[in-house]
Amino acid sequence: MKVFAVVGYTKSGKTTTIEKIIATLRKRGYTVGSVKDIHFEAFQIDSEGTNTDRHKKAGSQLVTARGLYETDILFQRPLDLYEMAKFYDTDYLILEGYRDGNVPMILTADCIKDLDERYDGRAFLVSGKIADSIDHYHSLKALSALEHTEEICDMIEATVFDLLPDFDSDCCSACGMTCRELCTAIIRGERKRTDCVIDDSIIDLSIDGVKIPMVPFVQKILHNAVIGVVSELEGYQKGSTIKLSIGGELKSEKH
Template identity: 40%
Template sequence: MKVFSVFGVSSSGKTTTIENIIKELKRREFSVGIIKEVNSDASVSESGGSNTYDYRDIGSELVATRGCHGTDILFTEKLSVENMLRFFNQDYVVMEGIIDTETPKILCIDETGELPEEIDDTVFAISGIISKIKEYKGIPIINVVDDVKTLVDLIQEKVFEKLPGINCGKCGGDCRQMAADILKGNATRKDCKVTQESVEVYIDNKPMPLIPFVKDIVESVVKGVLSPLKGYKDGDITIKVRKR
């Protein structure tokens, strides 16, 4: 599953950008999910806005809205992005207004907005309504209304399978730095050390990120229990624990 965020100030063109991206990804036969951030003290159901339903109507298979006091898939607490993503299995998940993640990001700015001096190093495109210039600090600027195909081409090129977000430090930095290095071409998704580890745990067919210490414990315990048994040999081990 590939995850990226589209963010910007109010009226900067986020909704227009996302709607056009969804339509183009669907045209290319990808499945799409949405996570929407609500910056309001009101309940999610009161402040989610009509575009939450617009995203569903134009083809998003799953739409989640996160606010200060809840998350719409009717939870009564503000969930972390990692916990929300456990409910998604689409090819792409687009997050609106969420910046506290290590995912690639698209910055939206309208035609009257000022380009910021400092830009998050996980931003790989600038979009929205602005189109006076084609590039800013090496980041392409794309008018999503006129050229959504170019933007989605860039999404397919740049957005990678989501990093585990556990900041284990085994790569020499954290997940945000790894994401920035991948976007700049200084690393690849395969350089994530957690991905390279020999232990994988799945809950309901969805991977559960584990820090290396926990993976080492799981591996040593499983091998310690199984190795004395008749028929044991070195090889890949698959264990399924069914819900009772």
């Protein structure tokens, strides 16, 4: 799934830009999901005193409100990007206002000062209100979503890639870069998405059906531990494919 963000201050044209992009990508036959990051501390969908609010206050850790036309699942904490992405199976996932993710970004603004404050190497395009008054910002094109949606979507198709991990540099730099540096290099055309070594994992680990990415160091530890045990068993041959499934807990031995 390809993921990108549209980032800018309030009233800079983020939502209008995303509306136009979603409509055009859908016309092109893509499936699209979206996430709206809301920065108001008091925001919550649930209202004081509702039945679902009472469930939450009673201690329910995951509350679901099922109506005639929609189902709302209410987590009692903010999810990070990777947790949210697990709920999506679309060609594109668009993040509005989510600046922390290791993803390509479209910057929106209504003045140069706002662009200066938001600009970094993950940006590949400028849009929003300021695109009515400038054509470029640094090396980036500035395109209004109201007039140039098709060109914007052409750039999205050419630039955006599958979601990268965002490991700490001390945890993984196996590609020769940090995850953030690799993201920037891919956007600039200097590297490829396939340069991320996590995709070449020799171990496929899932927990309750959710695939868990592992840095090479952790893969090596798990690999050596399993091989060390299994190699002592009859039937093992070097290079064998091993499948191990663990579910539930071991039953206590009878005394």
